[in-house]
Amino acid sequence: xxxxxxxxxxxxxxxxxxxxxxxxxxxxxxxxxxxxxxxxxxxxxxxxxxxxxxxxxxxxxxxxxxxxxxxxxxxxxxxxxxxxxxxxxxxxxxxxxxxxxxxxxxxxxxxxxxxxxxxxxxxxxxxxxxxxxxxxxxxxxxxxxxxxxxxxxxxxxxxxxxxxxxxxxxxxxxxxxxxxxxxxxxxxxxxxxxxxxxxxxxxxxxxxxxxxxxxxxxxxxxxxxxxxxxxxxxxxxxxxxxxxxxxxxxxxxxxxxxxxxxxxxxxxxxxxxxxxxxxxxxxx
Numbered sequence: 001x002x003x004x005x006x007x008x009x010x011x012x013x014x015x016x017x018x019x020x021x022x023x024x025x026x027x028x029x030x031x032x033x034x035x036x037x038x039x040x041x042x043x044x045x046x047x048x049x050x051x052x053x054x055x056x057x058x059x060x061x062x063x064x065x066x067x068x069x070x071x072x073x074x075x076x077x078x079x080x081x082x083x084x085x086x087x088x089x090x091x092x093x094x095x096x097x098x099x100x101x102x103x104x105x106x107x108x109x110x111x112x113x114x115x116x117x118x119x120x121x122x123x124x125x126x127x128x129x130x131x132x133x134x135x136x137x138x139x140x141x142x143x144x145x146x147x148x149x150x151x152x153x154x155x156x157x158x159x160x161x162x163x164x165x166x167x168x169x170x171x172x173x174x175x176x177x178x179x180x181x182x183x184x185x186x187x188x189x190x191x192x193x194x195x196x197x198x199x200x201x202x203x204x205x206x207x208x209x210x211x212x213x214x215x216x217x218x219x220x221x222x223x224x225x226x227x228x229x230x231x232x233x234x235x236x237x238x239x240x241x242x243x244x245x246x247x248x249x250x251x252x253x254x255x256x257x258x259x260x261x262x263x264x265x266x267x268x269x270x271x272x273x274x275x276x277x278x279x280x281x282x283x284x
Contacts (some may be wrong), residue, residue: 007027008263009047009049009077009079009100010027010037010038010047011027012100012104012106013027013037013038013045013047013075013077013098013100014026014027014038014045016098016106017038017040017043017045017075018040020116020117020119021119022040022041022042022043023040024040024041025038025039025040025043025045026038026039026040035061035062035064035065036062036065036066038075040072041072042072042073043072043073043074043075044065044066044070044072044073044074044075045074045075045076045077046062046065046074046075046076046077047077047078048076048077048078048079048080049078049079049238050078050079050080050238051080051237051238051240051241052080053080053081053082053083053086054076054078054080054081054082054083054086055082055083055085055086056083056085056086056088056089058076058086059076059086059089059090059093059095060089062074062076062095063093063095073094073096073116074093074094074095074096075095075096075098075113075116076090076095076096076097076098077098077099077100077106078097078098078099078100079099079100079101079102079238079242080099080238080241081099081109082097082099082109087109087110090110090112091110091111091112094112095110095112096108096110096112096113096115096116097109097110097112097113098113098117101242101246102239102242102243102246102256102259102260102263103246103259149195149196149198150195150196152192152195153191153192153193153194153195153196154192154196155192156188156189156191156192156195157188157189157192157193159184159188160181160184160185160188160189163181163184164181169184239260239263239265239273240273240276240277240280241277241280243256243259243260243273243274243277244276244277244278244280244281245281246259247277247278247281248281253274253278256274256277257270257274260273260274
């Protein structure tokens, strides 16, 4: 199932909260207590994915969504910014304000957020990589499990040479022995080349019209078509604004494009966002 950009933002917020010490933080959007997107034993989080600044009313609704009598730390996340009245209200109610970026960074905005952010020496970056179902991480595998294709492939490439002179295999006449050797050579080399080509989880695709062989990484590629069209106009504006800010800060276009790709944007959508972002960055 494809995860939208705002859902990814909520999961990233929960991951940061776990990193800050709220180890049971889980993203649970759409619950009965609207306004709380991330829940932990000692903290509650809300994530806003919009282009406009977060104002005091949004924080008031967040405070109102906190269960009666709860003393949990309130943490607010947005991809845009906060109005001065919102910052003042957050100081009054001890709300930690954070701003997240397309590149996975999380920036504290007020003193409460900086206090939480200092709990860890470093922060996690980028989306959390999930291993493919049923496949153990490479670091957890033994040497033979990680390199058996290379070992067997090399042995198969050398095997035909070892068969030369075997009287049980080559019994004559010479023409038949040559055909046997060529058959053994072709079989061993084809299988050995295949094992070497597919080492490290690669896969081989063969097209016969015309004949082409392509080696690619065996990784799941989510369907990213139509992502931007399904987003609301404020979300599209938020992506353009964030991309323009990164370009103005000195990021290269291919770096911003990669960040957009990691957030689930398709090729056409990334091009549209980058075009608008370059216009916005050039006017700053």
